[in-house]
Amino acid sequence: MPLQSRHGSSSDLDELTLVFRSVRESSSSLVAPLSDADATVQSMPDASPAKWHLAHTSWFFETFVLAANLPHYRHFDPHYNFLFNSYYEAFGPRHARPRRGMLTRPTLEEILAYRAHVDAAIEHLLLEAPSPGIVEMIKLGCHHEQQHQELLLTDILHLFAQNPLRPVYRLGGDDSVAAAPPAASYEEFEGGIIQIGAGGLDFAFDCERPRHRVFIEPYRLSNRLVVNAEWTDFIADGGYRNPLLWLSEGWSKLCAEKWSAPLYWEERDGEFWTMTLAGLRPVNPAEPVVHVSYFEADAFARWAKGRLPSEAEWERVALNNPVEGNFLESDLLRPAAASATKSGMRQMFGDVWEWTSSAFAPYPRFRPSEGAAAEYNGKFMCGQQVLRGGSCVTPVSHIRASYRNFFPPDARWQFSGLRLAGDANEA
Missing domain, CATH: 1.20.120 (Four Helix Bundle (Hemerythrin (Met), subunit A))
Known part of the structure; x- marks a missing residue:
C-alpha cells in the first residue's frame, strides 16, 4: 500500500x-x-x-x-x-x-x-x-x-x-524467472547537468533532499546485476588472493576475517552452497550475487575492468524505470535471475541493494529534519557508502528512485550486490 x-x-x-x-x-x-x-x-x-x-x-x-x-x-x-x-x-x-x-x-x-x-x-x-x-x-x-x-x-x-542445523525461516515462493540471465551488456548515457534527489511534497527522508544539480561525465551502465557465475570466476581467478584488486582497508579486512567468498557461501564436494531464509541451497549461477561488502564489490569491478556507478549515475537511469521487481511482497525471499525476455535495463529495483561509489554525505543545502527526528540520518554521514534500489526483502512501497540506503564498506550481512559501470569512451 x-x-x-x-x-x-x-x-x-x-x-x-x-x-x-x-x-x-x-x-x-x-x-x-x-x-x-x-x-x-x-x-x-x-x-x-x-x-x-x-x-x-x-x-x-x-x-x-x-x-x-x-x-x-x-x-x-x-x-x-x-x-x-x-x-x-x-x-x-x-x-x-x-x-x-x-x-x-x-x-x-x-x-x-x-x-x-x-x-x-x-x-x-x-x-x-x-x-x-x-x-x-x-x-x-x-x-x-x-x-x-x-x-x-x-x-x-x-x-x-550460525546454527549447524541450518534452520528454515520460511520457504519462499517459486522462482519462475528464466534459469539463465541475459548476456551482460552496457547501455550508454550522455553526460551533462542532471537533477537528483527527492522533489515535491511526497514523503522522503531528509537525506534525500534537497533536489539539486549534479554534473556527470558520459558513462555506461550494465543492463543487469552481477551474477553468481561471474563471481565464481572471480574466485577461481584468485580475486580474493590478489591485493592489487583491493582497497587497502578492504584487503586488511579480508586478511583479518579470512574472506574467500561471499558471506554464507560454503564449498561442498567442489560446489558452492549458500544459506538463505529457506535454508541451505546450492548457489544458482544465474542469480545475482548477494551478501558482498563494498570492498568486495569494488575489487570485483576492478577485476572485471569496470567500476561501480556513482549514485547520481544510478539515479539518473532509475528515474526512467518503474519501481517494480522482486521485493518482499514477491515472497521469494532471495534474489532472482533476471528475465531474459525483457529488454533494456533490468533489476534496477529489488533483488539486491546495489553498492555505489558514493560516500553517504549531505547533499548541497542539506538540513536535518527538525525536532526529535533530527538524529535520524545526518549524524551517520561519515564512513558509510550509499546503496540504491532495494532488495528482495524490502517492502515495495518503501522504495523510490531517490532513496539512499547506507552501510559501512565492510558490511556483508545485508542483501547487497552490485551492477557494473564504466566510462563512455571505454571499448
Whole structure:
C-alpha cells in the first residue's frame, strides 16, 4: 500500500490509517514463524533480535508521536525507554546495542501486547484530525518500521546461519524467472547537468533532499546485476588472493576475517552452497550475487575492468524505470535471475541493494529534519557508502528512485550486490 499520500481530507487520514495498519500487521506476520528463543538471540553486535525490532518500532511511535501529542497517554512500561531506544541521545541513556540479545524479558508475548497498546493509541490519535506535523511523523514512523522489517529478516538470516542445523525461516515462493540471465551488456548515457534527489511534497527522508544539480561525465551502465557465475570466476581467478584488486582497508579486512567468498557461501564436494531464509541451497549461477561488502564489490569491478556507478549515475537511469521487481511482497525471499525476455535495463529495483561509489554525505543545502527526528540520518554521514534500489526483502512501497540506503564498506550481512559501470569512451 502506498505511503505517498499528503495530509488533507478525511480520506487522506483514512488512507494513512490503512497504511499504518498494513505496516504493523506486516511486522507481526514476519515474526510468526519464530519461537520466543528465535526472537531473542542476537548473532552479532551489528544485528538485533527480532523481538527488539518489534519493540523499538513501537517505542518510536510511542516516543515521537504519542507522548508528545496525545494528552494523558499512558506509557506501556516506563522501562522501555531505556531498553528500546536505539541511538537517540536526546531521549537519554539506553541499553547497550551489543547486549540486546541478553533481554530474555520482556517476552515476545509481552512485546506483542506492547504493540497492540501503541496501535490503539495511534488509531485514536488519527481519529482526532491530527495536525500536518503529526501526520508527517506517523508517515516517518511507518517508513522507519519498514526499514526494520528488512533488518529483521536480514538479522534472522544471519542468526540462522550460525546454527549447524541450518534452520528454515520460511520457504519462499517459486522462482519462475528464466534459469539463465541475459548476456551482460552496457547501455550508454550522455553526460551533462542532471537533477537528483527527492522533489515535491511526497514523503522522503531528509537525506534525500534537497533536489539539486549534479554534473556527470558520459558513462555506461550494465543492463543487469552481477551474477553468481561471474563471481565464481572471480574466485577461481584468485580475486580474493590478489591485493592489487583491493582497497587497502578492504584487503586488511579480508586478511583479518579470512574472506574467500561471499558471506554464507560454503564449498561442498567442489560446489558452492549458500544459506538463505529457506535454508541451505546450492548457489544458482544465474542469480545475482548477494551478501558482498563494498570492498568486495569494488575489487570485483576492478577485476572485471569496470567500476561501480556513482549514485547520481544510478539515479539518473532509475528515474526512467518503474519501481517494480522482486521485493518482499514477491515472497521469494532471495534474489532472482533476471528475465531474459525483457529488454533494456533490468533489476534496477529489488533483488539486491546495489553498492555505489558514493560516500553517504549531505547533499548541497542539506538540513536535518527538525525536532526529535533530527538524529535520524545526518549524524551517520561519515564512513558509510550509499546503496540504491532495494532488495528482495524490502517492502515495495518503501522504495523510490531517490532513496539512499547506507552501510559501512565492510558490511556483508545485508542483501547487497552490485551492477557494473564504466566510462563512455571505454571499448
